[in-house]
Amino acid sequence: MVDQGDKLYSRQEFVKARAAFEAAEKIDPNDAKIQLKIGLTFLSSSPKFQSLQHLERAYKLDQQVDPDIHYYLGMSNQLNFHFKKAQKHFELYKERNKRMGPICDHKIEECKRADSLMNTAVSAIVKVMDWPVNSPYDDYGPLLNASEDKLIFTSARDSSFFDRRTKTLFEEIFISELKDGVWTVPQKISSNINNQFHDAAASLTRDGKTLIVYYGEGNGDLYRSDYDGVNWSKPVSMGNIINGPMSNETSGCFTPDGNKFYFASDRPDGYGGLDIYMVEKDKHGEWTNAINLGPEINTPGNEDAPFLHNDSTIYFGSDTHPGLGSYDIFKSSSINGKWQKPENLGYPVNTAEYENFFHLTEDKKRGYYASVRQEGSGRTDLCMVTFLEPEPVVQVETEPEPEEVETTQQPASDEFVDPLISLQKDLGIATALKGTVIDAQSSIPLKAQVVLIDNATNTIISRVYSNPATGQFSIDIPHGGNYGINTSVDGYLFNSMNFEVPTFSEYQEIDTHILMAKAETGSKVVLKNVFFDSGKADLKKESIGEMERILTLLTKNPNLRLQVNGHTDSAGDDALNKQLSLKRAQAVVTYLVSNGIDQERLTAVGFGEERPLVSNDDEMEGREINRRTEIEVIQGS
Structure with missing residues (x-):
């Protein structure tokens, strides 16, 4: 099984390799090499953050399990937001592998910056969009019209075409509509647009009528399709000024007035990998020669997926500008024709994982983008961010390394x-x-x-x-x-x-x-997180969180009065059960009173086994459900 897994791993078939290694793990769960191999299949594919438990177990079993173990642990800890631990592993790896010094230094700086960004989180809520918009496959490139009721994006779901080289499905373009507050099941956008190779949605004009499409055939070029209210037209090339003969143009968008077009390209006159360029229409409506946006925007790495909110503000993804790791989303403004230093959109928009393809709504209150998040599928998902304050401005500077102090959890x-x-x-x-x-x-x-x-x-x-x-x-x-x-x-x-x-x-x-x-008279809630030892009425320490929630409820609603009801199952003596249930209810009341709640607002009642929720005949599950403490509103707020 291990040999089979190694062969699959060498062919980059990581999910199949993982299954082989996990089968071997069942035979010997304490084999450090097997734990390492499982961890690496996660780190090499997705969900990457799940690599940590296996890599840490491998290291615990054998600290010499692999010469690169500290680098792997650094990467995995970084992906799991454990930046100080990641930094230590990168430092240890650097000490033992001098030739990797520059790479480790870069990762260490990323961790320091990430720590700073996490401590200055912007006021925003990020939500992974729900099924059926997202799928178990990579979903990315969300594009919405101005009214936010049509969503176009890229996905490998339901693809009919297979890439033999990468052993993955070719991606296609899908569309979904918002009806009664729910996104419809996405459909392939049009047979005019999707072809037998890799297709991706690059940008959509605000009126929802012009779609820029990326076709991966050949070097990879940009095309334009127009919607007449019924059908999407067959895409036509954006032309030789934009699509270079030997370069890959991955994404692009118009300015709101349609007179400029910004796009990403790896043409040889750039600063690194993918750079962002701009073309402008002349008086005849023809595109002028492409202009590189310069070193303020472009780096030796990759800048991709430009989006122009207006003529003077650009959003884009970068894997090299100071960020938390992988691709982050940045913003820059043009002042007097000069692009300013890009600003990281900050956490929680950006994480140590991949974020790209950002589009901001016209009112600047919401953004849609692609991200790999732990609360998602573990692959690239479509996400929506709601900004609770005006647009964030996060200056990312590397601060001197602070002394490590013990932190107190919230x-x-x-x-x-x-x-x-x-x-x-x-x-x-x-x-x-x-x-x-x-x-x-x-x-x-x-x-x-x-x-x-x-x-x-x-x-x-x-x-x-x-x-x-x-x-x-x-x-x-x-x-x-x-x-x-x-x-x-x-x-x-x-x-x-x-x-x-x-x-x-x-x-x-x-x-x-x-x-x-x-919170009105007669309403009840079972306290699933209030715990007692068998036959006893003392609150266990694991109950404190639930008790604090009752305190918060009573504090926020000063007119609320509660009855605490204690219940048992039918095992044992009836009278003793009733006495025990009353003592448990009284224990809850005592805690609340000792923390400032007026005794007049609380009543304790013990029902013993009188009011079962389900039959006690089921000696395991049934009796467990019936053993409960609940609160009941006897005067609403």
Whole structure:
């Protein structure tokens, strides 16, 4: 199996190689080489961030497992936002491999800058767009018309054509429409546009009538297709001024007035790989010679996917301008005809992974782009960012290395704002929870805050928001721990869920509907994250996060009065069960009163086994469901 995996890996068939190595892992889970090989299949494909648990295990089993192990660990830690750990591994690798010094120095600088960017996160919410827009394949290049009800993008899903050289499906262009707040299942845009080679959507004019298309046949060139209200025309070349005879033109866009066209090309007169160029129409409507935007914009690396919000502001992707790693998105303004130093859009727009193909809405409140994110598929997904403040300006400077100090993790209270992805969690993803948040009575979708909390440490792991139009969200739960999911909406009781995830568990996806009850008389919520030892009534420390959420609820709603109900299963003596349930309810009340809540607002009741939710005949699951503590509103807010 290992030999088979090695052969597949050498042919760059990483997913198949991983399956072979994982089969070998089941026979010997403590083989450091096998753990290394599994980690490298992730690092070489996707989802890259899942490489960390295997590489760290390989290193723990054998620190000499591979001469390049510190470089691999540096890369994987960087992708998982552990920038100081990544920096240490790059430094160790540099000490032992002098010829890699320049590369390691570059990675170390990336980690320092990333730390700075993470500490100055912009006020924005990034959401991976929901299925069916995204798929298990790479999806990128989101283009929207001005009214944001038509989406055109590039994907390898449902492709009929296979690239024998790369052993991947050729990508094609798809279109989806927003109807009743939901994106329709994407369809191939037109047989006039998609061909048997690689096709990609490069840009769309604001009126949605002109599409710039990239065709990968030959060197790779740009074409134009126009929409007449019914059909897309057969694309025609953008011409020899834009498409060079020996160069690859990957993307391009018009200015809003249509008189200028900016595009990316690797033609030989540039500063590095892909550079951004501009052509302008003369008085006869012909394109002038292409002008390189110069060293302020272009670097020895790659600059790609230009987007002009107006004639004087350009957005683009770069793998060399100071950023968090891989491709980041940058912005530059033209003042008196001169492009200024590009500004990184900052975290959470950019991460240590890939971000590119950014398009900003006309009102500057939202941006659509492609990104590889841990809360997504692990491949390139279409994302939407909502800016909560005016457009961010993030100056990225490398600061002197600060002394390493012990950090304190954030308490799991809704009164705090935390990064979307915790920098503290080293484990891979075990469970993808995908859900819809709706009003329990009307079934109307709700915009909710969904928070994942490590109950053992009472710290927030991640925070996402459901789509206000659909109520949908997705959040990833790591291996190895007991986690609470808290969902909250103003004017509603919070919803509480609990997950116990083994350290070595198979990846799974869970779909759920979260019903939110308004904070009005008669509403109840089961406290899934309040814990007691068997037969006892003392709150376990893992319950603190849930107790703080009740405190927050009562503090935000000063007129709210609650009854805490204790319940048991049917095992044991009836009278003892009722007594135990009352003591547990009283323990919750005591905690709340000791933390400043007026005793008059709280009542404790023990029902014992009188009110089961399900039959107690199921000795495992049924009885576990019936053993519960809940809060009930006896006076609304």
